[in-house]
Amino acid sequence: MSAPSLTNFIVKRPWLRRWMTPLANWYTDLAGYRKIGLRADDLIPEENEVVLKALKRLSAKExxxxxxxxxxxxxxxxxxQLLPKDQWTKPDExxxxxxxxxxxxxAEKAExxxxxxxTIKKxxxxA
Structure with a gap:
């Protein structure tokens, strides 16, 4: 899951954030996963050991x-087919x-x- 990301770089610069937000929203809409009722975290592949552990930690409802x-x-x-528009995942959901x-x-694994x-040095x- 840990991959290089420009998120922190973009978020720290307001002018760049204003420029990138519409582009990010456009890309998310173009991806189409919300039109079939999915959320972004549903797209994370489950083949990773860390992701499998995370899935076990989810609440029963989630x-x-x-x-x-x-x-x-x-x-x-x-x-x-796509879901009816009222069943699409909304951006706030x-x-x-x-x-x-x-x-x-x-973080637990790294710790x-x-x-x-x-190593402990005496x-x-x-004498």
Whole structure:
């Protein structure tokens, strides 16, 4: 999940953010995943060990909602149809629910690796 990102660079510069926001919204609409009822975090591939751990940490309701959205989108894909416009995912509903958990797991993993690689040096004793 950790990939190089320009997000922090863009967010820190208001002029660049104003310029990029309409472009980002246009790209998101063009992607079309909202038209079949999916959210952005539904598109994260599940083959990664960290993502599988994050999916296990989801609440029961959020996990059920994810499966429902995926099955409904698969049905739309099979029938080559889009959902009715009132069932599309709205931009305010498209909030990250899996990404924060993934970042948390990656931070835990990095901390664990740091602790495992920790070396303790004994102070030299005076004779």
């Amino acid at each position: 996990s059920y909602d994810r499966v429902f959205r995926m099955r409904r989108a698969f049905q739309c894909s099979l029938s080559h 498209d909030t990250p629910y899996l990404s924060p958990i993934i970042r948390e797991i990656e 664990r690796e740091d602790l495992e690689n920790l 102070p030299a004793t005076k």
